[in-house]
Amino acid sequence: MASEVKDARGFLGAVTRGRESLGLRQPTSTRSLAECLLRKTDSPTVLKGHRGCVNRLCWNEQGTLLASGSDDTRVILWSYPEWRRPAIVVPTNHKANIFGVKFLPLSGDAKLVTGAMDCEVQLHHLERVSREHNVHTTTLDFHHNRVKAVEVEQGNPHNFWSGSEDGNVLQFDCRSLREPVPLFQCRARYDRTLVEVKHLSINPVNPHLLALACGDPFVRVHDRRMASREPLLMLCPPHLALAAGSGSGRGSRAWRCGHHHTTCVSFGSTGRRLAASYHADHCYSFDLSGEGSVEAAFEEGSGPRRPWAVAGEDEAFAKAELGGRRGGGSASEDITAASRGLDLYPGSPSILLARADALLRRGWKADNAYALRDVERVLRAEEQGCCADGRPSVAVLSRLAQCLHDLAQDECASLVLKNMVGDRECGEDDVERVERLREAVAGELKRRGELEAQEDPEAPEDPQEEGDDEEILAAIRGGGGLHGPTDCKEVSFVGGDDSIVASGSDDGVVYMWDSNTGELVHILEADIDIVNCVQCHPSVPCLATSGLEHVVRIWEPKDTDLVGWQKAGMIDVIERNQEQNNETPVRPLAGEALDARGMNYGVLFRALANTYASMQRNEDVDAQCATQ
Secondary structure, eight states, X not given: OGGGGSSHHHHHHHHHHHXXXXXXXXXXXXXXXXXXXXXXXXXXXXXXOOSSOEEEEEEOTTSSEEEEEETTSEEEEEXXXXXXSOOEEEEOOOSSOEEEEXXXXXXXXXXXXXXXXXXXXXXXXXXXXXXXXXXXXXXXXOOSSOEEEEEEOTTOSSEEEEEETTSEEEEEETTEXXXXXXXXXXXXXXXXXXXXXXXXXXXXXXXXXXXXXXXSSOEEEEETTOTTSOOSEEEOOHHHHHHHTSOOOTTSHHHXXXXXXXXXXXXXXXXXXXXXXXXXXXXXXXEGGGTTOSGGGSOOOSSOOOOTTSTTHHHHHHIIXXXXXXXXXXXXXXXXXXXXXXXXXXXXXXXXHHHHHHHHHHXXXXXXXXXXXXXXXXHHHIIIIISTTSSOOHHHHHHHHHHHHHTTOHHHHHHIXXXXXXXXXXXXXXXXXXXXXXXXXXXXXXXXXXXXXXXXXXXXXXXXXXXXXXXXXXXXXXXXXXXXXXXXXXXXXXXXXXXXXXXOXXXXXXXXXXXXXXXXXXXXXXXXXXXXXXXXOSSSSOEEEEESXXXXXXXXXXXXXXXXXXHHHHHHHHHHHHHHHHHSOOOOOHHHHHHTTTOOHHHHHHHHHHHHHHHHHHHHHHHHHHHO
């Protein structure tokens, strides 16, 4: 092998062959698995055995076992594809809800790692596991708050990682479990306070990269080889990044917008994409290979292209397809029609402005950021000579100010209205828009000033980091689900090329969407209440889902025809979900709510866990007495 590692290409090839010799699969480069899952499915296989909500699912490396962790503090091992074989129940020593479960690689499925609400991480040795549940468990009590995730590295049988709401990520070594390595401490971007860790994901291609879903809008990507340094990347959808960095006080629109947090993060099998789900917002797919390219975040589609500069052809399309509906039609229909128009006339200012208007009228989460992007494209076109007098038109500037106002960037909106619009002559519609905006912006700035005056004058200002441009704002919005009460809602890639993302939802539906465009491609009605878990089989077209119901569902294609679900019928459902996302108040994080009351939430969770464990033992005793 020494002769093969003289250059990077030889080294990677040698590593690939070494992993294959260990029986580790390399990511596939075809869409076959994802395409199979988009075909018709009969009724799913329902696996029953838990006595509580199923919070986490995990396949072993070969895909022959599926582990499920539940509120009932047990892990059940299900055999695939022989679901009728008796399941193996792994009794843990956890005293409360299990939030993390992983098989340790290359252990022959004999070691299982779990994390739970009782603040504990446990390593279960299953060498002698049988129907008599002979399991040796090592309890690792090093966290001070709920453990929300555990993670392992493919091909590494020794190490595993845990993330907790105490803000710490710990690294454990099976060969010496006495003291873990404190790997990272997650801190807020602006005031450096500790931030809860909600989920972990290791890049399967570059395993030194570890992504954290945290209790703020930013997804952090760390290099495990540089434990003492700041994150390599901080990823965030543009509307949440702008709100989080606005410096507004508590209670402001910017604070409420920026207070959304991630619930799950997942690398794709190619290592080039990363998906994240957000509380009271959408799911987003980040292209790590794009290095922050904004263009990559707003794909126009792959339809036929024609130059739009043919005398007014694009304007005629906009009037015919959009003008008639702009007064009272569906904003979503207008957005779809405008996107179709941009396939035909890419970069058309008329169609871009029409889509921006429709996005602002619809008002879903992140619509204002997408509208801002369309307006900026028109501004660039006008700067290149599309405007007669060389200055941006009032119509475009008024929409720019509207987007900035909706994004809580009222200082910027005020400057646009004052310095760029001023008292220029414009059409009647633009006059009304500008006057309405001036009143709204002035009112928001006045209210913000009053809020800041009420704050403690001696309180230190949030430190603003200068020159930090590490956020990748290029994000593909996808899904359409409802993301509310639970904060363990998963999102994961399906297939070998990261083209499809599956995400859970509070309406009981799994949404499968194109990670490149955000287009919805399939749905599965997977729970009567909330879907939390979505995990794809490592090598065959099979999807496992679970949620608030006490069951696990297995979805496999049973037909060669493509799916026949009616996308038109789902538009109403998606619109209702987004309206509820807009109306649902952002739920404060558990730590913040308890800190505000002066309570030690770590102690509280442990006390609750002990009480719950005592109740469970009493129930088990009563059940045994009833059967005797």
